[in-house]
Amino acid sequence: MTKLSVNINKIATLRNSRGGNNPDLVKVALDCEKFGAQGITVHPRPDERHIRYQDVYDLKAVITTELNIEGNCTEDKFVDLVLANKPAQVTLVPDADGQITSNHGWDTIKYRDYLTEMVALFQKEGIRVSIFVDPSVEMVEGAAQTGTDRIELYTEAYAHNYFADREKSIVTYIAAAHHANKLGLGINAGHDLDLHNLHYFAQSIPGLLEVSIGHALISDALYLGLEATVQKYLQQLNP
Ligand SMILES: CC(=O)[C@@H](O)[C@H](O)COP(=O)(O)O
Ligand SMILES: NCC(=O)COP(=O)(O)O
Numbered sequence: 001m002t003k004l005s006v007n008i009n010k011i012a013t014l015r016n017s018r019g020g021n022n023p024d025l026v027k028v029a030l031d032c033e034k035f036g037a038q039g040i041t042v043h044p045r046p047d048e049r050h051i052r053y054q055d056v057y058d059l060k061a062v063i064t065t066e067l068n069i070e071g072n073c074t075e076d077k078f079v080d081l082v083l084a085n086k087p088a089q090v091t092l093v094p095d096a097d098g099q100i101t102s103n104h105g106w107d108t109i110k111y112r113d114y115l116t117e118m119v120a121l122f123q124k125e126g127i128r129v130s131i132f133v134d135p136s137v138e139m140v141e142g143a144a145q146t147g148t149d150r151i152e153l154y155t156e157a158y159a160h161n162y163f164a165d166r167e168k169s170i171v172t173y174i175a176a177a178h179h180a181n182k183l184g185l186g187i188n189a190g191h192d193l194d195l196h197n198l199h200y201f202a203q204s205i206p207g208l209l210e211v212s213i214g215h216a217l218i219s220d221a222l223y224l225g226l227e228a229t230v231q232k233y234l235q236q237l238n239p
Contacts (some may be wrong), residue, residue: 008213108142
């Protein structure tokens with residue numbers, strides 16, 4: 001079974017646009033869980049333009065499914081936040097300053113020693129670690145050498161090319177997934193997955209444990225409502 005972790009960054013973006021607490025981020029997270037989501041993902045960024053550091057404490061106190069905190073572990077504030085909250089999972093994403101959204105995975109070969117240290121630091125606290133990577137056998141190989149529990153395949157390229165040629169767009173992901181399975185790494189995936197491209201991705205990737213989805217899911221909820229939307233995504237994953 002592939003789990004759905006709902007990324008609620010966009011709810012925080014909407015809330016922050018008026019300075020109050022509408023929509024209520026914690027309530028949305030609890031509702032996502034009530035509607036069937038098996039996890040909540042947040043990706044705090046240093047400028048706190050959506051998820052604020054305090055949000056992570058507030059969420060950790062109440063959610064009952066897995067909390068997945070994504071972000072850049074070269075930021076001390078991020079590392080401290082993760083260690084203080086001890087989520088079920090931390091996903092290490094190599095964001096550059098001022099980046100609009102995530103746009104590449106870690107170079108797990110160049111930064112292998114650094115990542116090995118970070119993985120050990122989080123694992124020592126009982127936190128499962130996932131490293132965000134491009135769909136490349138070499139990057140999966142490098143990730144395995146860090147001791148990480150999982151990788152998260154960066155799916156922007158797949159999503160972008162899905163309508164032009166879905167068979168071609170998934171080739172590198174299948175190869176990366178086979179290699180991860182061979183090395184005993186768990187597989188997560190995310191970025192720009194939506195109701196069009198999710199089912200084909202989930203059925204094509206062997207051993208896909210979790211997807212984290214935010215932008216499209218929250219956008220769909222404007223039309224369909226949050227409950228129906230979460231259920232539609234769950235249906236695409238595990239028909
Ligand atoms: C790692 C990843 O692909 C997502 O977390 C994405 O970066 C969401 O972040 P934003 O909501 O800031 O775009
Ligand atoms: N890890 C990917 C994620 O959390 C959500 O990405 P997106 O669906 O907002 O593109």
